[in-house]
Amino acid sequence: MGCVHGKCCSRYPSSSSDGDSGHHREKKPYKCKHILTQRSLQLVPVPSHNFTLQCSALTQHGYYPDTVERENQDSFCIKTQIQGNPNVHFFGVFDGHGQFGAQCSNFVKDRLIEMLSSDSTLLDDPRKAYNSAFLATNSELHSSEIDDTMSGTTAITVLVVGDTLYVANVGDSRAVMAVKDGDRILAEDLSEDQTPFRKDECERVKLCGARVLSVDQVEGLKDPNIQDWGDEESQGGDPPRLWVPNGMYPGTAFTRSVGDSTAESIGVIAAPEIKVVRLTPNHLFFVVASDGVFEFLPSQTVVNMAAAYTDPRDACAAIAGESYKLWLDNENRTDDITIIIVQIKGLSNSGASATDGGVDSRPMVMRSIKGSLDMCSVSESETYSSVKSDFSDTQQSCQHSVSMNRSAAIVVPSPMRQRPLQLDVG
Secondary structure (H helix, E strand, O other): OOOOOOOEOOOOOOOOOOOOOHHHOOOOOOOOOEOOOOOOOEEEEEOOOOEEEEEEEEEEOOOOOOOOOOOOOEEEEEEOOHHHOOOEEEEEEEEEEOOOHHHHHHHHHHHHHHHHHHOOOOOOOHHHHHHHHHHHHHHHHHHOOOOOOOOEEEEEEEEEEOOEEEEEEEOOOEEEEEEEEOOEEEEEEOOOOOOOOOHHHHHHHHHOOOEEEOHHHHOOOOOOOOOOOOOOOOOOOOOOEEEOOOOOOEEEOOOEOEEOHHHHOOOOEOOOEEEEEEOOOOEEEEEEEOHHHHOOOOHHHHHHHHHOOOOHHHHHHHHHHHHHHHHHHHOOOOOOEEEEEEEEEOOOHHHOOOOOOOOOOOOOOEEEEEOOOOOOOOOHHHHOOOOOOOOOHHHHOOOOOOOOOOOOOEOOOOHHHOOOOOOOOO
16 A cells, blocks of 8 residues: 555665655556456356355456566455355455565465365354454464565455355455445445554554554654544555554554564454345445555445446456556556456345344344454366356457456456446336
């Protein structure tokens, strides 16, 4: 977030660096390359409530001019029929950071879903099972061969159990629901970014010994006693970061993550925040994405763009392409960008049977659980089960999208399927 070293400054950034603060930034030329490749669409039935999830995912390698061979540190997971249950499905995005961010991201993605899949209590108490899996995965990462002293990953995941969503968040990636409201489609955040912009998170880490300062404040360019950085959406410079009491590290721009063992000493924790949502026919689709998407695109804009396409593959491509462009308009680099879009097809009130004990059945009620739930895994080849679309041969010839090799290029949508979602009003 706003730093050339990513979300976790592994070393003290100099004021002469190319990307630390907006007023130090120097644009570098970069020719955008468009890649058209095969994409996949996945249909996931939920027989208990007689509806279907239609989903697609895309991960876009970031552009770093000083390290062009840098590995994509994002990973994602779409895991269906957890524990063999046709009504339980998982969607997650993991945004690694630091020198070993890619290894951390993939380790957490794989290990956490394994824990959830083997937990016999998952469906009895999903929140407890998720919290336990997160903390155990964090502990295993610490003891693994991966050096996570200055590396780790954020995680945003959605577990679908029948007509109920369990949304678990650690860090500053985000999940957003598109909700029909008359003839409008509104964005409803399903997670809340865990950053020092949040007063509760800022105070929590301060109590654990963290210094919370922007890079400009650390460098002496701004008064460190002014602990007011505005809000995350409008803040234009470097964000407030976490520093040890007597050192210029780790400089994390988030207050929760998996890994980051050094940052744990100043309050960065792996406990997820959980929200529970009972689906209604007004819920059209949800988006799960890394902060590479939301750095310059507000939630409502992302929902508006996704709603402009009937095919989630094209929606993913359009949002990733716009995010990439905005990064290059505002920075001399781009973050890695990963997005999953899940459309909710055929859900009706008559199809909902109250089978999930303990979950509030009132429509659009979300309950936040501080410190519980989340995770994901499976290989991308297993994740993508190709489903033929109903489009014409001409339209199919224009198909393009995410390269499984994660090549560094903008992916653009096919204009032939740029038809907005139709709202059934009344």
